[in-house]
Amino acid sequence: MRMKKIWAFLIAAVLFSVLFTGCSESGKKAASDSKKDNKVTIKFHSHGNEESYNWKNTIEAFEKKYPNIDVELAILSEKGDTQEAAKKLGLAAASGEQMDVIMFSESASYSQNVSMGMAAPLDEFINEEGYKVTEEYKVDTQINGKYYALPGKFNPWFVLLNKDHLDAAGLTIPKDWTWEEFMDYAKAMTRDGHYGTYFHGPQNGSWLEYLRLALASENEDSEFTTEGGKSNLDHPLFKKTLEMRVKMEKEDHSAVPYEEVLTHKLHYREQFFTQAASSIIIGSWINAELGGTELNPLNFNVTVAPFPKNEKADKGGYTPVTTDYMAVAAKSEHKKEAYTFIRWYTTEGQIIQGKNVPSWNKVSNHDISIIIERILNGTKNPEKIDKKSLIDVLTNAKSSKFVSPVPNQAEIYKVLNEEYEKLIFGEQNIDRTIEVAQQRVHEILSNNQ
Structure with a gap:
């Protein structure tokens, strides 16, 4: 009788252990799945090609700093042709393709697309962060009292x-x-x-x-x-x-x-x-x-x-002045993440990219000297x-x-x-x-x- 009780206890202990381990693994998997679900992928449409904009290193640096945001790059012209890029951007918008971040190559394109409702106003994000665009950047991108883009290069x-x-x-x-x-x-x-x-x-x-x-x-x-x-x-x-x-x-x-x-x-x-x-x-x-x-x-x-x-x-x-106008797409379902990217890109991202002088006012003369040195050495x-x-x-x-x-x-x-x-x-x-x-x-x- 005593042996039966011991065997019963051992069987119960094993069953409990299996059940607890199973629950624990399920809990870990659920937590892992939840973490994966919190990761957002934003799509970025750009006229700039890899040679001119060093996108690979730039985007990798952003994703390292913001591991919860992945950036999917869509280069609209491998030649860097802004007219070709504008046509392809229009087709992408008409087809209902996912759009989160849009880069406009010049003021006329920026203004036209704003009037068509393609870009979302950024004032809420700007006010929440508490800065003035005219103090933060060398280029004023305001249209009819609102900001629809932040400036990249200068x-x-x-x-x-x-x-x-x-x-x-x-x-x-x-x-x-x-x-x-x-x-x-x-x-x-x-x-x-x-x-x-x-x-x-x-x-x-x-x-x-x-x-x-x-x-x-x-x-x-x-x-x-x-x-x-x-x-x-x-x-x-x-x-x-x-x-x-x-x-x-x-x-x-x-x-x-x-x-x-x-x-x-x-x-x-x-x-x-x-x-x-x-x-x-x-x-x-x-x-x-x-x-x-x-x-x-x-x-x-x-x-x-x-x-x-x-x-x-x-x-x-x-x-x-010519610049790149970095905008958040009006139809984006990830406007906060898209804004996070364009804010980073138009500030420290410009320095990491190292291809142009930034519009950001807080870039140091030392950083500008390094960028110019790098450009001229080519x-x-x-x-x-x-x-x-x-x-x-x-x-x-x-x-x-x-x-x-x-x-x-x-x-x-x-x-x-x-x-x-x-x-x-x-x-x-x-x-x-x-x-x-x-x-x-x-x-x-x-x-x-």
Whole structure:
């Protein structure tokens, strides 16, 4: 009887042990499954390819810091073609594809997609975090009082100068200058065999930045239209730009003639790198080529000056800027996680990516120096670049207040291009150019309403 009781006890103990182990394993599996269920995958649509944006290392760094968020990257153009990317983005949206993070390549695309309801407002997240976008970043992305994106890279325009031509003319490197001084420099550097400067636009309704040079130096009202969708062509600084272009080409003979630009299909790269022009006004995307490439070798010294301002007393530093607009998709089911990614990417993520100067104001000069060093070292002759001037210009550049592009902006660009050609080819004077352009642009804007 005693043995039966012992055997019964042992059998019960074994059964209890098996049952407890089974429950314990089930509990562990349930906890593991629950942890897995808490992980979120967000889909990120980008026009940027791996070569230009170093996505693999960048996304790995984000996922290491935020292990509960996986980022699925959808590259919309392996060539980095923004037009191809825009078409594919539209198709993806129309097909109902998952969208959480969207990268827009320029302001017109950003504004248009916001008006179509593709991007979600970020103000709730921004207010919760407690920062001001204009203090945190160099680029203001506000549209109609709301923020729909945070800015990534910071590509301001500046003036590239042939340092050898500068020295030959007895000129110092400009640290703070006006458009009048820019004109004087171009005239002084002009010699037999080369011009003082080259303007790459307007051409075929594009590169219209070259018709708003003086406007672009201002903090506000820096575009051809106002925030209210009205024409800004009666602004005196639009007239000032036209006057400057005519004087430099027709009187000073310091700028490459517009007719040559069109007839010979000239390009800013070959004009600068072959020393046909002593200076060019261009965006800092050219940093990756500054030290020369196989196609455009560098055989002279290069320095950089800030985008000129209008008056000596002006604050200065304002310039056209291109950036990537990082938005959260309006239809995303993971808006918080998507915002977490774009906030990280537009701050410390830009430093880790190491391909561009960030729009983030809190990046240190040391970090910018490292990024610039890395970019220039990818060129053939980085030692010929005045790195200090380049870094000074990039760190002090500022974006003007954002003006939402109008729906028919391409038509306006075409009109301005046509009227400028009539001016520069002597078919009408400056006042007539402004008058006709104003009438035609007003008609386009009226049709938008």
